[in-house]
Amino acid sequence: MRTVRIGLLGLGVVGSAVAKAMLDDRGMADRSGVRLELAKVAVRDLSKRRVVNLPAGLLTTDPAEVVNDPNIEVVVELMGGEHPAFDLISSALSSGKHVVTANKEVLAKRGDALLAAAAEAGKRLVYEASVGGGIPILNPISDDLLANRIESVRAIINGTTNYILTRMSSEGAAYDAVLADAQQLGYAEADPTADVDGFDALYKIAILGRLAFGASAPVDVIHREGIGRIDARDFRYADELGFTIKLIAAAQRTADGLLLRVHPSLIPLDVPMASVNGAMNMVEVVGDLVGPLWLQGAGAGPSPTASAVLGDVLRVARGIDGPGPSGSASIAAIPVAPMSGHVCQYYIRLTAADRPGVLARIAKVLGDAAISIRSVIQMDTDATSGSADLVIMTHSALEANMQEAASRLRGLDVVVELDNLIRVESYGPTA
Numbered sequence: 001m002r003t004v005r006i007g008l009l010g011l012g013v014v015g016s017a018v019a020k021a022m023l024d025d026r027g028m029a030d031r032s033g034v035r036l037e038l039a040k041v042a043v044r045d046l047s048k049r050r051v052v053n054l055p056a057g058l059l060t061t062d063p064a065e066v067v068n069d070p071n072i073e074v075v076v077e078l079m080g081g082e083h084p085a086f087d088l089i090s091s092a093l094s095s096g097k098h099v100v101t102a103n104k105e106v107l108a109k110r111g112d113a114l115l116a117a118a119a120e121a122g123k124r125l126v127y128e129a130s131v132g133g134g135i136p137i138l139n140p141i142s143d144d145l146l147a148n149r150i151e152s153v154r155a156i157i158n159g160t161t162n163y164i165l166t167r168m169s170s171e172g173a174a175y176d177a178v179l180a181d182a183q184q185l186g187y188a189e190a191d192p193t194a195d196v197d198g199f200d201a202l203y204k205i206a207i208l209g210r211l212a213f214g215a216s217a218p219v220d221v222i223h224r225e226g227i228g229r230i231d232a233r234d235f236r237y238a239d240e241l242g243f244t245i246k247l248i249a250a251a252q253r254t255a256d257g258l259l260l261r262v263h264p265s266l267i268p269l270d271v272p273m274a275s276v277n278g279a280m281n282m283v284e285v286v287g288d289l290v291g292p293l294w295l296q297g298a299g300a301g302p303s304p305t306a307s308a309v310l311g312d313v314l315r316v317a318r319g320i321d322g323p324g325p326s327g328s329a330s331i332a333a334i335p336v337a338p339m340s341g342h343v344c345q346y347y348i349r350l351t352a353a354d355r356p357g358v359l360a361r362i363a364k365v366l367g368d369a370a371i372s373i374r375s376v377i378q379m380d381t382d383a384t385s386g387s388a389d390l391v392i393m394t395h396s397a398l399e400a401n402m403q404e405a406a407s408r409l410r411g412l413d414v415v416v417e418l419d420n421l422i423r424v425e426s427y428g429p430t431a
């Protein structure tokens, strides 16, 4: 049986689980036909207590010892962040090593350069764990689904926001209270920005956009909205209309190119994504031959992520050649389409004066922007202020028109506040 020497960069949440699974083996060598040998592990702090017992002498604080070790064939980067991960992955590739990483940030921001470096070095750069944690999604797209032209990928791909939204929905609780609780329980970081503002989901959809569609989108051109504006009332009103609310990351072919977007969406209660709850993730892939597929599982956590990392390591170690994730750069490039061309239905929640004639003025603003109303419901009313919550569902409309209408609505004297504008995901007859 062939032994492959592995160098690890990082021994944190994921690195420890990867090291442990490698050391425990659990029949992995027999199943795969290769034996993995942990040769060296770089960390920041040698004195830190570790959850895994490593054989003596493996730890170093110098990552160069890992990427330059001539006996190491595969470098597994599990440090995270753009720096110094970018330089270390580049060095590992140029010194003739294959690289496996779970690092969505470096791939979303610098993936083109890293994939070019891998191609130049003739080495593999694979990153299944960077999207969807334990859910196999990148390898199926570049392998099992290769016969398909991928039409769209839509996903609930951030466990923290899905956990928060699920609790808001089931408990009718306020965003701030659930976020604070999620932080205490370890579901959200002390600084939750990367998750709740949609950056994490954006990095992942950028990676999927490049892999499945050949779109090279700078991360700052991708439309991104977080979940901070969602109110417990939105869940109540959405439910009455037959929807729930999820943070969706999507990449869809349109006539203008690939539209990439991250924002909260109304999801019909009867589609599979509506029942993906808590920290679970789901990726929906639509291929022209296979139709829609839904892959669901743990999108984060040490063991599920180690499953994806080690799947990549074993695949590389077994010497499976051919265009895996790093080889898919050869698919025809597709331009990135502007968000202004997106077409969908909208949910508009506004606080408006509770008196005759108000609706007609709101309807005129929407009508002038070529947006037709599907339904209007007057929800909670506040007798003291003389205002009411109005929830308007539109028919399909153009994003540019909706944004124009929204700014006009905000300027109407009868509109106290345009509280929320949420896009509605549409699903084909097979969904």
Ligand SMILES: NC(=O)c1ccc[n+]([C@@H]2O[C@H](COP(=O)([O-])OP(=O)(O)OC[C@H]3O[C@@H](n4cnc5c(N)ncnc54)[C@H](OP(=O)(O)O)[C@@H]3O)[C@@H](O)[C@H]2O)c1
Pocket: 009, 010, 011, 012, 013, 014, 015, 042, 043, 044, 045, 046, 048, 061, 063, 077, 078, 079, 080, 081, 084, 102, 103, 104, 105, 129, 130, 133, 299, 300, 301, 302, 305
């Ligand atoms: N956590 C998850 O569930 C999950 C899921 C999917 C993907 N990922 C991705 O996996 C990667 C690792 O995440 P994680 O949660 O395991 O992170 P983590 O717990 O913060 O671990 C990071 C590790 O990298 C080491 N490190 C950081 N900078 C270093 C440097 N300059 N030199 C040497 N070592 C350095 C740290 O050393 P010390 O231990 O000495 O501080 C630590 O061991 C990230 O890219 C993340 O996005 C994580």
